[in-house]
Amino acid sequence: MGDASGPWEIVESLTRWAEGTPWCDWLELAGSLGRGAGDALSDIDAGLGVELDDGASYEDRRDAALAAARTFAVVADEHIQHLGSPERPADHLVVQYADGRQLSLVVTPAENRPGLPPGAKALLDRSGRLSQPYEPPVLRATDEQRREWAFLSWWALSDVAKHAGRGRVWRALEALHEARTGAWRLHAAVAGIDYPSFGAVSAENADVPAPAGIELAVPSAAAPDALFAAARALAVVLEPLTAPYHVDGVRAEALRRLAAG
Structure with a gap:
């Protein structure tokens, strides 16, 4: 309307x-x-x-x-x-x-x-x-902000595995969304566009292509297997985006949980 x-x-x-x-x-x-x-x-x-x-x-x-x-x-x-x-x-x-x-x-x-x-x-x-x-401060992302996005994205992927493994699919879905938002923010920051904290909004406004493979990070169903598959796909997207920010510890734990699920 x-x-x-x-x-x-x-x-x-x-x-x-x-x-x-x-x-x-x-x-x-x-x-x-x-x-x-x-x-x-x-x-x-x-x-x-x-x-x-x-x-x-x-x-x-x-x-x-x-x-x-x-x-x-x-x-x-x-x-x-x-x-x-x-x-x-x-x-x-x-x-x-x-x-x-x-x-x-x-x-x-x-x-x-x-x-x-x-x-x-x-x-x-x-x-x-x-x-x-x-x-304004939100126009660009500082190195500290980028590292925070990187850290929290992997942390959220750990939560996806935890909640999906318990059968708490809606909590897992929320965590997956948080991790995907972090990926979009990092992608926007790498692309050098304005207001990267708005993630996909800023990227689409600037006609920046989506991160390769991120469409696979959308689960096919609200079910544990689908959530694990989407989270593993998102981990692939996050690897190059988070590599510069030295979040190896939280990354390793997320990958361990996803592999065990």
Whole structure:
């Protein structure tokens, strides 16, 4: 389901409201629409920086932004995810419109954003905060993060073998998903694409081919034998991806358990 006008009508309504609201300092569009790759089913990923210099509270600004979002189309449901901290607040306003469109708007004090990240588009920039490029910490993966992904991927494969061996197929399936997510993250990091922590999402957005053989890491059934087979296939995928990160101990244990299953 989706409105025939697609998401751009919501983007235009949000932009008009922000331009007409003096305490809205900046507005950015991210996600597929920000990259110019969106379609009629794309949700609206946006960020809003609000000024507090007139004595209004951050909560007042956030609630006013949500009230505005309710006017853009008929609302079917909504939710606020509280992000950040008391010292550095941010909230994710998630709005489901009745016609199927979806708004994902992060609101934060304007000074929290030092620039415009890759893949985003400035829709409003009163004070010039978005005039400079900004690389958020999640844009690239550090060596420490890569080693963590490598370690936890093999650890998760050990859990697949443990749970599948006990007949706990749903726990094994969850562990397999964790290990596969780690493989996608490492694959994205090796490919040098932005935001590797988003794994398959970032890889597909960048049109990067999947790791060779990862399709075999999807089990054919929620059954122990199928889970063991998928886990062994994923181990083959993980070998070259994790080799640089010296996780031999946890790797060896995962392979031992998979061989014994």
